[in-house]
Amino acid sequence: MNNNHRRFAVPFLLAGLVMAMQVAAQDAPAAGEPVLGTDYTEKGADTCLKCHDEDSKFPVLSIFKTKHAQKDDHRAPFGKLQCESCHGPGAKHAEKVRPGEERPPIMNFGVRSKQTATQQNKACMGCHERGNRMAWKGSEHEAGDVACASCHQIHATRDRVFTAGGQSEACFACHIKQRGDFFKSSAHPVRYGTLRCSDCHSPHGSAAAGKLLAKPTLNQTCYSCHAEKRGPLLWEHAPVSEDCSTCHTPHGSVHPALLKKPAPLLCQQCHSPAGHPSVAYTGAALPSGTPSGFLLANSCMNCHSQVHGSNHPSGARLMR
Ligand code: HEC
Ligand code: HEC
Ligand code: HEC
Ligand code: HEC
Ligand code: HEC
Ligand code: HEC
Ligand code: HEC
Ligand code: HEC
Ligand code: HEC
Ligand code: HEC
Structure with missing residues (x-):
């Protein structure tokens, strides 16, 4: 000294x-x-x-x-x-x-x-009142009586929040359910250190209404990495431009591609199964509908592959 x-x-x-x-x-x-x-x-x-x-x-x-x-x-x-x-x-x-x-x-x-x-x-x-702490007052963490020192390490050569693994461990100390989500079979690669919580969340408070999102809306948060989903598209699929979380969970899912439900159930929340292949042919006798081989593997996406919208002149049915 x-x-x-x-x-x-x-x-x-x-x-x-x-x-x-x-x-x-x-x-x-x-x-x-x-x-x-x-x-x-x-x-x-x-x-x-x-x-x-x-x-x-x-x-x-x-x-x-x-x-x-x-x-x-x-x-x-x-x-x-x-x-x-x-x-x-x-x-x-x-x-x-x-x-x-x-x-x-x-x-x-x-x-x-x-x-x-x-x-x-x-x-x-x-x-530290300025900069990223401008939205701290009234934020979920402030309201939840979370201390700066609950996340930050001051007496450490490298504060854990600045390393990928360290940061998620800091968050998981309180958000146990989210830890489980990130270990599901389909998940954003947080556990491999490719992504951090702070890529999608502003821990100090945010302009978004709820969930401490890094961008003002959920879709804008997703577009910051999945820009190709933003469009503009000739043929939009209404739920996609409205809210990605209609079909996807943000953290992890037991279904492929972070889906909330597997297709065709996912699609049939909104689309009537009538007049369409609606039940997959599995070889077993089924109580209703006509079983179809077209629904195996990628289900509805076997034909409607452009589920996020299409730029093809004849893509109205999201098939190309
Ligand atoms: C919920 C966890 C959490 C809490 C609580 C928290 N921080 Fe942070 N803080 C982080 C994370 C994560 C980062 C790294 C952000 C990044 O990598 O973009 C960070 C970064 C910072 C930084 C450096 C970068 C910047 O934003 O300027 C400062 C300074 C900071 N925090 C101060 C504070 C202060 C002061 C408090 C209390 C009012 C606080 N933090 C509360 C998680 C937290
Ligand atoms: C006397 C003023 C002062 C106090 C009090 C203070 N800090 Fe800082 N802090 C600074 C300065 C200055 C920096 C360096 C900023 C820079 O270089 O951009 C800094 C940097 C940081 C960083 C970023 C470190 C990095 O490696 O980038 C974090 C996180 C942080 N402070 C958190 C805190 C927390 C939590 C507290 C309360 C326990 C606190 N600070 C108290 C002045 C202060
Ligand atoms: C930037 C703010 C800051 C400064 C400067 C700072 N500390 Fe700390 N100190 C903390 C925080 C925050 C903790 C809580 C423990 C942690 O970092 O995880 C802490 C914890 C401690 C503890 C542990 C208390 C316990 O619970 O056992 C001691 C002792 C301590 N500090 C002493 C010091 C001494 C001595 C200095 C000067 C050489 C110092 N601190 C400078 C923020 C600070
Ligand atoms: C004469 C020895 C001595 C000096 C000088 C001293 N401390 Fe301590 N400090 C202790 C002891 C012993 C404890 C543990 C107290 C206990 O367990 O009851 C302690 C505890 C602490 C704690 C934990 C909180 C608390 O109240 O128990 C912090 C933080 C701390 N000291 C910081 C400092 C800082 C900062 C300075 C300088 C301004 C300082 N200490 C000077 C002996 C000292
Ligand atoms: C790829 C972006 C992304 C990453 C990375 C991410 N989150 Fe989230 N998180 C979101 C979105 C989007 C929501 C809002 C979901 C909604 O409103 O339906 C959310 C919601 C939350 C919620 C509110 C409760 C819930 O589950 O809906 C918590 C708590 C949370 N995240 C914690 C974390 C933690 C902790 C990490 C890191 C280990 C993390 N998040 C990483 C995007 C992300
Ligand atoms: C000390 C405990 C604690 C730590 C550590 C912590 N949080 Fe939180 N978090 C809370 C509390 C308390 C709330 C407010 C109550 C609630 O909604 O669960 C909250 C709320 C949230 C929300 C908003 C939830 C909603 O429903 O609107 C998100 C997102 C979030 N935290 C992300 C994070 C991230 C990312 C980290 C790590 C950088 C982190 N938290 C670290 C305690 C913590
Ligand atoms: C910070 C960048 C980032 C943000 C923001 C982000 N993602 Fe991702 N996303 C990734 C990465 C990296 C992958 C993994 C790509 C890979 O494995 O090839 C991924 C993969 C995916 C996958 C495919 C997962 C699988 O198992 O095939 C979906 C679906 C997805 N993201 C949806 C979203 C949604 C919805 C949002 C907004 C809530 C979002 N992403 C926000 C970076 C991001
Ligand atoms: C109507 C339901 C639905 C909505 C809404 C939706 N997706 Fe998807 N998404 C899917 C389906 C189904 C798959 C799997 C595609 C496959 O298996 O061919 C998928 C796959 C993905 C993938 C991985 C494969 C790829 O195409 O890159 C990413 C990334 C993705 N979605 C991002 C997003 C983003 C970002 C949003 C919001 C802008 C969004 N999704 C909205 C249904 C949806
Ligand atoms: C949240 C409700 C919702 C979900 C879930 C949903 N869609 Fe849609 N879909 C719509 C709406 C609304 C339209 C626009 C209908 C219109 O313009 O008449 C649409 C349009 C379509 C179209 C174009 C049909 C047309 O009339 O232009 C196809 C094909 C389609 N969806 C397939 C799917 C598939 C495949 C899935 C599952 C991966 C799915 N949808 C999930 C709401 C949904
Ligand atoms: C074997 C290919 C195939 C599969 C599998 C398929 N579709 Fe279609 N779908 C079509 C064709 C072809 C059209 C266009 C009919 C037209 O243009 O008149 C269509 C049209 C649609 C439309 C537009 C409205 C309508 O009924 O004409 C919706 C919505 C739709 N499909 C949803 C779905 C959903 C949901 C699934 C999964 C349960 C699915 N499709 C599976 C081929 C398929």
């Missing part, structure tokens, strides 16, 4: 005191919640690191390999109050305590934190 903090120690100490007093006035701790200190340490990280290092129960040093520890970046925690930019005033916490005496608490994050998600997030939002 160098003694960089001296540059700001005094002005920030004062600013910190004023800030802390304001904070204390606004959010008086609820009953049972620990009362946090209001004074910053004089020596910043140097003080903290006397007791917290890589050999501690919770190793802290990997933060020095991250953007947060850039001392030359005046926006970053280590260009400011260092550890206490996030953990808040720590002078009281850092004092010597007598054996048997309880150490005064300090602001904490993550699973062992005694502060609410809102209180934790405020520490981060002081620096």
Whole structure:
């Protein structure tokens, strides 16, 4: 550690005191919640690191390999109050305590934190309110009391959300059903790391109505990779341009091509089976309809192969 903090120690100490007093006035701790200190340490990280290092129960040093520890970046925690930019005033916490005496608490994050998600997030939002966090307020995750630190790892060389496997594990910790979906026989290749949740979702809030989608609508989200399905097409198939999720599940399905149901059932939700091959010939006697060999293999798509619409002059029946 160098003694960089001296540059700001005094002005920030004062600013910190004023800030802390304001904070204390606004959010008086609820009953049972620990009362946090209001004074910053004089020596910043140097003080903290006397007791917290890589050999501690919770190793802290990997933060020095991250953007947060850039001392030359005046926006970053280590260009400011260092550890206490996030953990808040720590002078009281850092004092010597007598054996048997309880150490005064300090602001904490993550699973062992005694502060609410809102209180934790405020520490981060002081620096991160802009950019992708513009829609955080009112988002599903904010409303669900999810903390920034539930997804992000601050004391890690590489925050897991920036790696494909790490990110989905972070999400699956709470979204267990979706984990199951991605392991079905037909699935978007998230488990191979080809896709990430954040290719389709904005975890910090979104302009879409619900489901935290990366684009304003579900179809626009799909078009960002499956552009060929957008058209314009000479012969559109109405449900396709309306909503891909009429026929597809976004994550995974036991039916091929992420389909919600297999054809012909899928199609017959809307199209009458009358006057058409409607029941596949399987060799077994069937109670209704005329069994047809045309419905084996690709079912209705044996003939209507252009189920997403057609650009062929005579593609009105989606057959070419
Ligand atoms: C004199 C030793 C000492 C110093 C200095 C110290 N800590 Fe701690 N800290 C501890 C101990 C011991 C614990 C565990 C407390 C417990 O388990 O009750 C702890 C716990 C914590 C926790 C968990 C939350 C809590 O209240 O238990 C955080 C976060 C923390 N310290 C951050 C810091 C920061 C940031 C600094 C510098 C401002 C700092 N510590 C300075 C000894 C110290
Ligand atoms: C950018 C914000 C930020 C900065 C700066 C920061 N921390 Fe943390 N700290 C966190 C978060 C978030 C956690 C929750 C654990 C995690 O990252 O998974 C945490 C956890 C901890 C813990 C573990 C507490 C427990 O529950 O056992 C200690 C100790 C700690 N920090 C000490 C420090 C020290 C010492 C520094 C300075 C060298 C520091 N922190 C700088 C955000 C920060
Ligand atoms: C004192 C200001 C400050 C605080 C407090 C702060 N950050 Fe940051 N954070 C920054 C800066 C500056 C960067 C680097 C931005 C850049 O280079 O574009 C950054 C980068 C990040 C990144 C991107 C890291 C990367 O490798 O690209 C994440 C994620 C992040 N912060 C999360 C958090 C979380 C979560 C908290 C609260 C626990 C927090 N930050 C608290 C200033 C802060
Ligand atoms: C539900 C999980 C989740 C939560 C909660 C979350 N993030 Fe993120 N965050 C991510 C993911 C995933 C990425 C990577 C996005 C990508 O790869 O495009 C990310 C990226 C970032 C980045 C770097 C890129 C950018 O968008 O600027 C910052 C900074 C950041 N988050 C800050 C925060 C802050 C502050 C909070 C709390 C208000 C927060 N995050 C809450 C999942 C989350
Ligand atoms: C290919 C794009 C895509 C990917 C990748 C993706 N999602 Fe989704 N997700 C969607 C769409 C689209 C919806 C909305 C479905 C609807 O409205 O019918 C959705 C809905 C959700 C929902 C709401 C509940 C539900 O199942 O409808 C959750 C939770 C969710 N996704 C979590 C995740 C997680 C976690 C990951 C990563 C492991 C992930 N998603 C990856 C597209 C995607
Ligand atoms: C700490 C738990 C937690 C983590 C981690 C988490 N989420 Fe969530 N998520 C929630 C809660 C709570 C809600 C709001 C309640 C609900 O709809 O289930 C939510 C809602 C959502 C929704 C909207 C669901 C809807 O029905 O509108 C999506 C999409 C989503 N999360 C995706 C993600 C992704 C992607 C990640 C990882 C980057 C992630 N979540 C990580 C807890 C979490
Ligand atoms: C970030 C890019 C991306 C987005 C966004 C995306 N997909 Fe995909 N999709 C892929 C990739 C990659 C594959 C796998 C292609 C392969 O295996 O050759 C795929 C495959 C598919 C498949 C074929 C699956 C199979 O088993 O044959 C369907 C159907 C599909 N996507 C539908 C959708 C729908 C519906 C949406 C919108 C909810 C969507 N995709 C959004 C990238 C994306
Ligand atoms: C009317 C039902 C239906 C709708 C709506 C629909 N699809 Fe499909 N999709 C299918 C069927 C059926 C298949 C399988 C085709 C086959 O087996 O020949 C398929 C296959 C796919 C495939 C994999 C094969 C290929 O053609 O590339 C992708 C990708 C795909 N759909 C994307 C989309 C997107 C994106 C949307 C929304 C714009 C959408 N689908 C809307 C029925 C539908
Ligand atoms: C959600 C309802 C819905 C589903 C599911 C659906 N379609 Fe359609 N389909 C329509 C509508 C609406 C039209 C337009 C009818 C019109 O213009 O008269 C249409 C048109 C068609 C046409 C062109 C017929 C014409 O009259 O121009 C064919 C062929 C077709 N669908 C085949 C299929 C097949 C094959 C499937 C299954 C993969 C399927 N559809 C699933 C609603 C659906
Ligand atoms: C053996 C080829 C074949 C198969 C298999 C097939 N169709 Fe057709 N379908 C046709 C032909 C040919 C037409 C055009 C009739 C016309 O132009 O008058 C047609 C027309 C249609 C139309 C337009 C309205 C109508 O009845 O004329 C719809 C809707 C349709 N098919 C849906 C389906 C569905 C749903 C399935 C699966 C259950 C299916 N088709 C299977 C050949 C097939």
